[in-house]
Amino acid sequence: MAGKPIAGTGSAGGADRDAQDAAPAAAAERYGPLELRRMRKEDGRMLIVYEHREQTSSE
């Protein structure tokens, strides 16, 4: 599953008001069985997306 950033989503105020789209993701890194992408939200906070990636015999 590859999550894709949603651009231009509206904010509903309240708890959602300050939710921000993330900056474009850096190159994917590997960590054990995971692939991870480090991002920065527009307010500067770190966000990391982890996805399972099956190990292959060549890895």
Place this chain on the structure above:
Amino acid sequence: MSETRFNELRGEPVVYAIHRQERTFLPDRDHCPLDATRPGGPATEIPLAQFEIVVFENRFPAFQAPHGAAEVVVYTDDHDSSLGALPLERIEDLMWVWRDRYEELRARADVEYVYIFENRGVEVGVTLHHPHGQIYGYPFLPPVAALEQAADARLGECAVCALLRRELDSGRLLLENQDVAVYVPEAARWPYEAHIAMREHRRSLLECEPRELRLLAEALRALVRGYDALFDRPLPYVMAVHQAPTGATDGAPAEGHLHIEFYPPLRTADKLKFLAGSEQGAGTFISDVLPEDAAERLRDAIARAR
């Protein structure tokens, strides 16, 4: 920014994070900030249409650089799921996520102790129902970690290793596999408290082999599913992952033994164990349930949940 003061009578720090009064409190189902951001819908904390596991810095942090860290770990984009309901593979992935965060945070000069935890249920103060945990990077060694180090010194060896040997031969063992044992401790403070411990001395997730992480995930899943079967309802709990401190120790790695403690506050299906006069004012838990009886009931519940 938080302020830390030292309570001399208790010999412990107290953190004042007054900005957390404004944090999101039990939002309705359609405004969960930990949901994925749906096309055309309001933006959430996670700007993705779908995701597996996401970690981000808490918007309302108890600690933040350069005085520690506070992170949120979202286990799934399924708002109605739970740790025990996740597929085993996802929980195994979560072990690797915890490992990654421990490895990164331990390298920070402003983090003395990496604490991974989950509060589940309004009974323990949850403000967001979406399945998630948290990570605090304390800029000091917190009292419970210091107590575990004192227990090591008192017993003359790793306290978890010593206690685990006793528990394996007790009537309080709940389940075990090649690498992990789960038990109700001899002197449990909470009625259905249980601990998950690595059989080998592992200071942290970083010292675990992939197989150990997989078997830790298996044990974790079995216990949490058993908890939900205990009273046939989602069981509230605090889950506390204890690992070696990460602060400076004159060059030597700090000691610790990776284990996970669960503190469920229920003593029956609908009665809470409150921290009242004896617990708060005298520091002595008075429990209504013997650990051996709790273990028997939990073993039955775990068997039903399999």
